[in-house]
Amino acid sequence: MLEVKLSSAEYWSACVQSIVNIVDEGSFIFGKDGVSLRAMDRSATSMVSFFMPKSSFITYNVADEHLNAKIGLNLDNLSKILKRARKEEQLIIKNEENKLALEFINNKSRRKYALPLIEAATDANKEPSFEFTAVIEIDPYAFREMLKDAETISEIITLDINKESLSLLSKGDSGDLEEVHTADTEYIKSLNVKERARSTFKLEMLSSMVSSAPKDSILKLSLSKDSPIRIDYNIGEAQISYYLANYGEEY
Numbered sequence: 145m146l147e148v149k150l151s152s153a154e155y156w157s158a159c160v161q162s163i164v165n166i167v168d169e170g171s172f173i174f175g176k177d178g179v180s181l182r183a184m185d186r187s188a189t190s191m192v193s194f195f196m197p198k199s200s201f202i203t204y205n206v207a208d209e210h211l212n213a214k215i216g217l218n219l220d221n222l223s224k225i226l227k228r229a230r231k232e233e234q235l236i237i238k239n240e241e242n243k244l245a246l247e248f249i250n251n252k253s254r255r256k257y258a259l260p261l262i263e264a265a266t267d268a269n270k271e272p273s274f275e276f277t278a279v280i281e282i283d284p285y286a287f288r289e290m291l292k293d294a295e296t297i298s299e300i301i302t303l304d305i306n307k308e309s310l311s312l313l314s315k316g317d318s319g320d321l322e323e324v325h326t327a328d329t330e331y332i333k334s335l336n337v338k339e340r341a342r343s344t345f346k347l348e349m350l351s352s353m354v355s356s357a358p359k360d361s362i363l364k365l366s367l368s369k370d371s372p373i374r375i376d377y378n379i380g381e382a383q384i385s386y387y388l389a390n391y392g393e394e395y
Contacts, residue, residue, distance in 0.1 A: 146174055146210040146239040149203040153235035153248050157226035159196060159382045162356035164223045166190050166349065166386065171214035171264045174206045182268040189389040190349055193271050196382040202234070215244055216264040222246075225257050272387055276366040276374065278305040278341035279334075284357035284377065286331035287365075290323060291351045297321045300391055301350065304342040305367055307335070314347070333362055341367040344391040353386040 150156050163170065163181060170183035170192075178197040184190065198204045225246060229235070236247040243258040290312050294301045298316035305311075310332065314321040327335045350373075357363055357377045366374040375386040 145205060145207040146213075146215075146237075147203070147205045148174070148179075148201045148237050150200070150235045150237075151202050153226070153229035153233040154231065155200075155380060156235050156237075157223075157229045158356065158358075159194070159379050159384075160219065160223050160226050162379060162384050163192050163194055164219045165352040165355055166192055167266055168220045169216070169218050169262065169264045169266055171216040171267050173212055173214055174210060175212050176206075182271065183264065183266045184268050186266065189346075190353070191268055191272070191387040193268075193385040193387075194382065200381045210239065214264070214267070215239070216262045216267075217244060217259055218262060221259060225259070228255075271385070272372070274366075274371060274374065275368065276341070276371070277339035277368045278337045279364065279366045280305055280310055280336075281333040282310070282363050282365065283331035283333070284354055284361055284363045285359055287363055288351070288354055288357075290325070291347060291354070293323055294321055294347055295351070299347050300344060301347045302342065302344040303365075303367060303373070304340070305335070305337060305365075306340045307337045310335075339369070341369055341371070343367055343370050343373065345373060345388055346391060349388055353388065356384075 166185050167183040170181050173180050178195060181194040183192055233248045233250050238245050240258060242261050246257045248255045294312055294314040297314040297319055302313040308327055310325045312323040353375050354363060358379055361377045364376040370390055372387050372389045377384055
């Protein structure tokens with residue numbers, strides 16, 4: 145038996161959207177401490193790691209035979225269903241033979257969907273390990289606006305972090321962009337630099353990773369010279385981490 149209940153269906157929808165931004169399938173694992181998912185995109189250049197603690201659920205009933213079992217799903221289809229979540233609806237998630245049932249309930253109505261289980265080809269067993277020399281915490285809205293500035297120029301962006309500032313550089317046929325934000329701005333919450341970090345990324349993937357960060361959250365960006373970037377933020381109690389390979393590289 146696997147049956148869990150959330151007080152807000154919209155909350156689970158927001159969490160799933162943060163995953164589906166970069167992967168279209170994956171496996172949820174319902175463990176003794178909560179729900180997790182790790183998956184890579186099909187190009188093998190990015191990864192998402194998700195964890196929601198048991199305390200986020202109203203009820204959390206997972207029998208021993210389902211503990212740590214993989215629940216593989218087409219995440220695009222899951223996301224489409226969850227976008228139909230309405231205010232004040234709760235969500236019950238439970239297994240039914242070879243399907244996962246999603247039941248939306250409130251005081252006056254009930255809707256139930258069932259999604260077939262799949263063998264997800266994009267699952268990742270563990271997160272990569274990197275030594276980062278620069279970590280910046282920044283307001284997500286401000287960072288998204290910086291990326292939009294770069295989108296007017298190119299599909300590629302370089303991030304440069306030193307002890308005094310964050311810089312974004314982009315070059316394209318239409319022109320060049322150099323954007324500098326000093327560490328004392330109100331939207332840079334902290335800046336910890338052991339050594340200057342500079343690396344280049346695909347702008348579309350970077351933008352997708354930060355698009356679901358809530359306005360009241362903090363983005364944590366970890367970087368080194370010519371390295372992948374790690375991006376962390378929370379949606380309520382849920383923890384989201386992304387890894388994006390630097391341009392021209394893959395995991």
